[in-house]
Amino acid sequence: MKGLLYNLNVTNEAGELLLQDAGIEVDPFGDLNTEAERTLGRLVLDKYNTEFYILHRYPLAVRPFYTMPCPDNPLYSNSFDVFIRGEEIISGAQRVHFPDLLTSQAKGTWDRR
Numbered sequence: 001m002k003g004l005l006y007n008l009n010v011t012n013e014a015g016e017l018l019l020q021d022a023g024i025e026v027d028p029f030g031d032l033n034t035e036a037e038r039t040l041g042r043l044v045l046d047k048y049n050t051e052f053y054i055l056h057r058y059p060l061a062v063r064p065f066y067t068m069p070c071p072d073n074p075l076y077s078n079s080f081d082v083f084i085r086g087e088e089i090i091s092g093a094q095r096v097h098f099p100d101l102l103t104s105q106a107k108g109t110w111d112r113r
Contacts, residue, residue, distance in 0.1 A: 031062040041086020056080035068094040
């Protein structure tokens with residue numbers, strides 16, 4: 001497996017930009033489908049010479065309600081997926097630990113702007 005001496009962290013926005021530059025249409029606040037993930041794996045290998053990377057800051061709308069929003073942009077989440085060769089092997093996220101925020105996100109009443 002090709003890898004780097006450090007973990008390559010790619011934001012969801014940067015990953016989408018790589019896909020768009022390759023002619024792949026993606027929804028900026030949607031989830032990547034399996035084929036887009038595999039394509040992104042090939043693009044990351046070509047650009048960074050690694051088969052292992054972490055994709056993070058997914059759109060909050062495609063993550064469970066208990067996922068913590070990013071403090072600098074609440075349209076995105078503190079979540080990640082770990083990929084090897086374009087295949088997701090691990091997912092994770094910071095959980096919401098504020099009761100009022102958790103309740104409003106569960107009800108769908110939280111204003112993400």
